[in-house]
Amino acid sequence: MLELNGISKVYGQGASQVEALRDVDLNISPGEFVAVMGTSGCGKTTLLNIIGCLDTATSGIYTLQGKDVSRLSLKDKARVRNKTFGFVFQAFNLLAEYTVLENVTLPLRYSGVPKRRWKEQGLGVLERLGIADLSSRYPDQLSGGQQQRVAIARALVNDPEIIIADEPTGNLDTGTGREIVSVLCDLVEKQKKIVILATHDGAVASRAQRLLQMVDGRIIDDSTVPTGAVSFSHPAE
């Protein structure tokens, strides 16, 4: 499904140059739930951004569904982001002036889906997540958990194959975070979607099937997650 070969990302120039990713190789197949763990600044978000076509690698080859992403135009990348990926952010990133339904249907505006079907599709996905009754509320009228569910609904509204979740439980309490991860697990188990999740939380990562551990822009470990809690240790520690 997606393949990264020798991907590097460098920010800045000269003395202020920072290597956010170093020679990353990665293969992810449909139906995989991949957790990416590492300390702050290790390159988790950069990796997710490159996978999600939000950012471009400085070097290396990224192949998505058999296509070299680096050759795509800005417009094509936008189309890929819209159709292939669903994004869930730590800060939810819901638009305060839009209702829940309007937030959820936002990606449909850019996908060519006729306007008359937006409401039906939006309500459908809210129904699946059990929050259809919130459709006419505004984000500031929702709890953190509800807002993140809305964000997940928005990520799913175009029925993408890959969900990218960057610290989706970072702003939630443990119980609510667990619920959100369960929703993501269901997407993998029932809909065979790829979920790539970045987290600091071992308990969250333990729900994934595969765990990537990152240090200083490198993937130092890529393993199947054993049942039970996951622990992460920095090599230097």
Next chain:
Amino acid sequence: MKPLYRRLLIVGIAMGVVATSLIIGVGQTLFLQRSRIGNLVSGAYWIYHGGDSPNTIYGMSLDLARTVQSWLPKGTASSAVAVDYGRSIRIGPEFYQSNVVGTDFTFLQFFELEVEGRFFTEEEQETRKRVCAVTSDIYELFGSDLKFITIGDAEFEVVGVVRGEMYRQGAMPLDYSTNSVFLPIEVYYSDIQNEDSLAGLVAEIAVLAPELTKGDLQRVLSANLSSLENAPSLKVLQWGEADRTELVRVLLALTAIFLVAFVVFLLAGLNIVQIASASVYDRHRVFGLKAALGAAPGDIVKEVSQEILGCALQGGYLGVVVAGIVNTLLNHYVGKYWAAFNMVTALAGVVLALVVGWITSLIPARKAAMIDPVKALREER
């Protein structure tokens, strides 16, 4: 877009439309009227009894007019003019409203006219014959029945028909080119006004003196007036001078309005770009998020442009209304010189607002489209 930005943008565009309509209207007026400056008629003057305003006619008695005419150098043609506006006259069995103009037989020299038949002669004036000439429109109305005209109790023989322009804007109280009956001024006084030459009002004395300057004429008047008791305030105006003075004043005022409108237009344009840019900057994260969710640069350009064009349309309507009000006020002050504000101007205002909106949306729309979603989403809320 936040309501405050929306309102500011609408007001900015409306200001631009008002300023532009003024620039176009005033510019058009300046262009059309500038050729009228400098059309002074050499050697032709009006002497009138008045205050500071050249259009204020106090009038003088026929006796005074004749005295003044006697002061003029030999060979100078002059003609006293007294008018009865909208006087009821009878032609055959029909009554008709016309201007009855008492004047001298020399009146024709002041205009380039075609005369069918003749104007009244010096002899007819001296012998106080009841004869008159009429303008061609009256003749065309009554045709061959027009042999006599009855004014009051007096009947006048029609001896001629005059055709041509008999008007000098700003210097004459009336346009004599149409609907006028001309008769000897003494007869006018005695038979129409039932006054003697010491009463009644002569509106003005037309003077044709190619060898005299205005200063010369003023000096002649001053020298002679000083010998009179209770000397009236007589003034001299060169033909076209009143027009010129008024026109220069109006054009100066319009030039000032033009410059102010131009500055307002520039400020409005700057204001529109600034507000539109601020509105985009304010929603940095929103556009970043939309880009992350799949909005292509073209989608964002379209979205921002549509927003600004929506404001431009509303601003255009508002601007046209305000421009209409400003136009009405200007029309009140500069009246006849003002270019008309019509449907074409209104439509042009709205189209202009849309064009301005579209042009000014390009920069902010492009900025919005170029927002890096990674950087935008990384920023703190």
